[in-house]
Amino acid sequence: MKKDALIQCLIQYTEYQASGCNTLLEYLESRQYQVHYHCRDGYCGACRTELISGQVEYPKEPLAFVRRGEILPCCCRPTADLTIKAEPKK
Ligand code: FES
Numbered sequence: 057m058k059k060d061a062l063i064q065c066l067i068q069y070t071e072y073q074a075s076g077c078n079t080l081l082e083y084l085e086s087r088q089y090q091v092h093y094h095c096r097d098g099y100c101g102a103c104r105t106e107l108i109s110g111q112v113e114y115p116k117e118p119l120a121f122v123r124r125g126e127i128l129p130c131c132c133r134p135t136a137d138l139t140i141k142a143e144p145k146k
Pocket residue numbers: 092093094095096097098099100101102103104120128129130131
C-alpha cells in the first residue's frame with residue numbers, strides 16, 4: 057500500500073461501541089475505509105496500521121509483532137477516540 061494513499065481517519069469510541077462490531081477492522085470495513093489484511097486473527101501482521109492518537113485493547117494477545125505507534129485492527133478494539141492512517145474505499 058502506498059503511504060500517500062493513506063488518510064487520517066478519526067474513529068469515535070461511542071460510534072464504535074454503538075456499531076456492534078467486534079474488532080476495529082470490522083468497523084473500518086463497515087465505514088468508508090479499506091484495510092489490507094490476511095489472517096484476521098493477530099498472526100500475520102498484514103493489517104498493521106499507524107496509530108496517531110488514542111488507545112486500543114487486545115482481548116487476545118496477538119502473535120504478530122507490533123511496534124510502538126502501530127496497531128493490528130483485526131484483533132483490537134478501541135478504548136478511546138482514535139486517529140489512525142487508513143485507505144479510503146475506492
Ligand atoms: S490480518 Fe493478520 S494480524 Fe491482522
